[in-house]
Amino acid sequence: MEEKSLTPIESLAIIEQMMTKAKENVSNDSFYFILWGWLVFIASLANFILDPILKEDASLVWLLMPLGGLISFIYGKKQNKKQDVKTYIESYLGYLWLAMGFAMAIIMFVMIKFNNQQVMPMFILLYAIGTFTSGGILQFKPLIIGGSISFILCVVAFFVTDYYQLLFIALSVLLSYIIPGHLLKAKYSSHGA
Amino acid sequence: MVLKDLNPILHQQLRLAVISLLLQVKEAEFGYLKEHTNSSSGNLSVQLQKLKEAKYIDIEKSFKNNYPQTVCKITKIGKDAFNEYVLNLKDYLTPKK
Numbered sequence: 001m002e003e004k005s006l007t008p009i010e011s012l013a014i015i016e017q018m019m020t021k022a023k024e025n026v027s028n029d030s031f032y033f034i035l036w037g038w039l040v041f042i043a044s045l046a047n048f049i050l051d052p053i054l055k056e057d058a059s060l061v062w063l064l065m066p067l068g069g070l071i072s073f074i075y076g077k078k079q080n081k082k083q084d085v086k087t088y089i090e091s092y093l094g095y096l097w098l099a100m101g102f103a104m105a106i107i108m109f110v111m112i113k114f115n116n117q118q119v120m121p122m123f124i125l126l127y128a129i130g131t132f133t134s135g136g137i138l139q140f141k142p143l144i145i146g147g148s149i150s151f152i153l154c155v156v157a158f159f160v161t162d163y164y165q166l167l168f169i170a171l172s173v174l175l176s177y178i179i180p181g182h183l184l185k186a187k188y189s190s191h192g193a
Numbered sequence: 194m195v196l197k198d199l200n201p202i203l204h205q206q207l208r209l210a211v212i213s214l215l216l217q218v219k220e221a222e223f224g225y226l227k228e229h230t231n232s233s234s235g236n237l238s239v240q241l242q243k244l245k246e247a248k249y250i251d252i253e254k255s256f257k258n259n260y261p262q263t264v265c266k267i268t269k270i271g272k273d274a275f276n277e278y279v280l281n282l283k284d285y286l287t288p289k290k
Contacts, residue, residue, distance in 0.1 A: 008285040018213035021229045084222035091219050
């Protein structure tokens with residue numbers, strides 16, 4: 001671009017052009033929804049199926065979760081290396097999910113200590129908040145819808161035994177993580193991003 | 194109606210493009226700005242320096258994977274200047290009575 005005098009119309013055109021370019025750059029966050037969705041889905045169903053056979057030991061399937069943490073961490077590092085821009089949206093989502101992580105850790109370690117049977121509905125509540133809010137930030141309806149359904153699932157889950165709560169967890173992540181995650185991925189790949 | 198002069202720092206193709214991009218992101222690397230504005234490294238460096246001197250942007254130089262990295266961020270002064278520029282631009286574009 002060389003130095004030359006701009007007309008106001010040209011100025012506007014530049015601003016507009018740059019606005020569109022920056023918009024194309026929203027990063028693809030579907031990876032995390034798909035990863036965590038499938039991990040939790042598999043763990044909760046495996047727990048449900050194995051429980052009659054292994055009893056208490058069936059809950060060992062949840063050891064899959066630290067694996068998810070590790071994969072997320074490595075993936076995040078890699079993305080960071082590739083990225084040459086940081087958007088506000090990413091920053092907001094980062095804070096939201098960091099808070100979610102804290103809340104989940106608190107529920108897991110504190111509530112379990114008090115022998116609380118209602119840990120799983122609390123998790124569904126967090127899934128609902130996280131996906132509903134992410135959907136709002138990303139302006140992506142499937143996440144908003146999935147999150148809304150999880151709010152309802154959370155209420156119902158409080159009234160069933162913890163064995164059947166496992167099915168509610170699976171259904172919640174299917175509707176609020178897995179399906180929206182894959183839709184989000186498809187949306188980005190169709191944009192060529 | 195008297196038309197106000199457009200801010201000369203922003204009233205330049207590449208600088209205006211850079212500010213418009215930075216306005217929408219938290220921070221961006223030199224390569225991102227270069228790619229999206231279709232500019233040469235030399236020219237971009239010069240214009241970034243001018244924006245920095247006007248305190249419209251912050252430039253942070255560091256290393257990433259052993260490569261030098263330049264990260265740019267718009268400042269409050271830069272945002273205000275851009276808003277004023279757009280308001281003045283509007284005056285030019287609205288039909289005069």
